[in-house]
Amino acid sequence: MGTEGMAEDDLAIEHVFGNFHDYYTFNPEAERIRFLSPSLRSSLYHAFHKQKRVYYMDIGCNEGKLTKAVHKALKNPQTLAAPTTETTFSVDNICLLNEKLQKHHQNPEYVTIEDGGTGHRKHFIIHVFIANVFFGVGDGVSKKIAKAKAAGQALERLNSIEAAEIPTSATEIPVTEELAKTTTEEPMELYTIGIDVDPVLIDRAQSLVKNDTTLHFEVADVMLGGQLDEICKNHLENSECFDLISCFSITMWIHLNHGDAGLIAFLNLAASKTKHLLIEPQPWKCYKTAIRRLERLNHKIPASFRQIQIKQNVVQVIESHLNDLFPYKTSLGKTNWSRLVLLYSKEPLNSPPKAK
Template identity: 25%
Template sequence: MAAPMSECRRRLESMDPSVLPGGAAPYGNFPDYSHFHPPEGRVRLLPPALLSQLFPNQHRRPLLGLDVGCNSGELSIALYRHLLGLQDNRSSPEGSMAETDLRLLCCDIDNELIERAKQRSPFPASVSYVTLDIMDPNTREPLLHSYLSKFGHSTFDICFCMSVTMWIHLNHGDSGLVTFLSCLASKCTYLLVEPQPWKCYRAAARRLRKLGRNDFDHFRSLTITGDMAEKITEILTKDCAMELVCCFGSTNWDRRLLLFKSSRLNTCGD
């Protein structure tokens, strides 16, 4: 006999890390986030040959990627493996058939998650983790500049922003979201974004209230609302000199993967 609808809803909510103790994580820094939104749900949407399609003449130098809001690193590693065609049982890219030298700089605001990512990383030489508040330019700019300078670059080849935009928006308001997207657009040739839909905003605010926490400072004053994938596309294309290249589809949790290209930078790098 099927469970009543209320019971089904209760079971689903019990699987959501954000309703567990500590789940009010105001910046999306949930522990064990990947257990609830597995990396495979995203990477399966991306072509395995994506890097060679985007950068067909990049064998002379490493490709640089920036992963913003990497949590404890599971998705970063899954992206790295997938884009280089590495099997799960590979512990390093040496000896693989991948011709591309990909270096990832992964950042998150939560130091505990970053430390966990460092301890678990199977690719310490190629995938780096750093604690960073991406909205703090006094910390962000020297850190990113220092990393890029090591490779003689001024920008990243590709940036990943996976389920981060909502947390920036809730904590920094409409202007903060625009500033964030403008910043990313200025830092990379390609930008892969997974925006949270508006229903996730309402759910995040509701969870805070259930836990007796104050509401997000900006939630009730936001004017950029509705179809957030559409709104973010509009900001990036109209205000940030980017063009939409492709939508790779939606995850099982109803989030689209959108790839943008900078119209200010050429894809041949620096």
């Protein structure tokens, strides 16, 4: 994946619609999939599994990596959601590595090999050394990402050294009580569709799922009148609406391009088509970064970006609007980028999501 061959204008366009062509190198799906905890998946499984077929739609699916990971995690609640790429990292790795080394009175030493990349595509490479021995490398669009990836490699290496020294069954992942209850259940018949405005991204997404007839990707603009209705008509059999819709990191792009009214219309539309809505709205600071990026690229700031009135309190506005549309809400946590992940439901889930 990369941006070679792309014109400057194409790159700028990514900063207008959010259709980044290297999104998962700086926002890996593993970081968000962790919010589908075993107990949440178990609750969703029990809510859905009696249905003949369960329908999930991901709006703004980009190149489909997160959609595919969610599909896999929902379909088989007993399997832990394994990341689907090698680009996984968590900033927690930095602390975990410090903690592990403190026990041995050591500190990791991070050395920056590449600092900043070229043009407006930032790129950093960091190596980590322990007692002057190379233990890992990480790269990414920020130093923090590169450091987190390097720390992750070092942790893996330390763990494998420890495992070789102490033969145990340490690789076994403990099964939680809720999860244990579902391990004898059949996988659900899950039918997933991911939609995105960008045909290049959808092309890539389709190539991820060549032989899987339960996972589909389509080009669609959710804001174009009737496109979502058309998708429902074409894909939902014997069902009025989706069981689950996810909107990961898309609200800001809808808001910037379609204004305050467009944002509210989008929430109404998504809510009208689903029983449960999983949403990760971008806070105001992301809007400021998006506008600054366009200014840095000397790209014209679209008029709609300047016209929005819902600003600092955008997440609260989204939350309070969705509170009116769904009787139940569960906060699933915050991403490494401090974005809330929320689940809104029209029907209660048995456990553990709690009614508001």
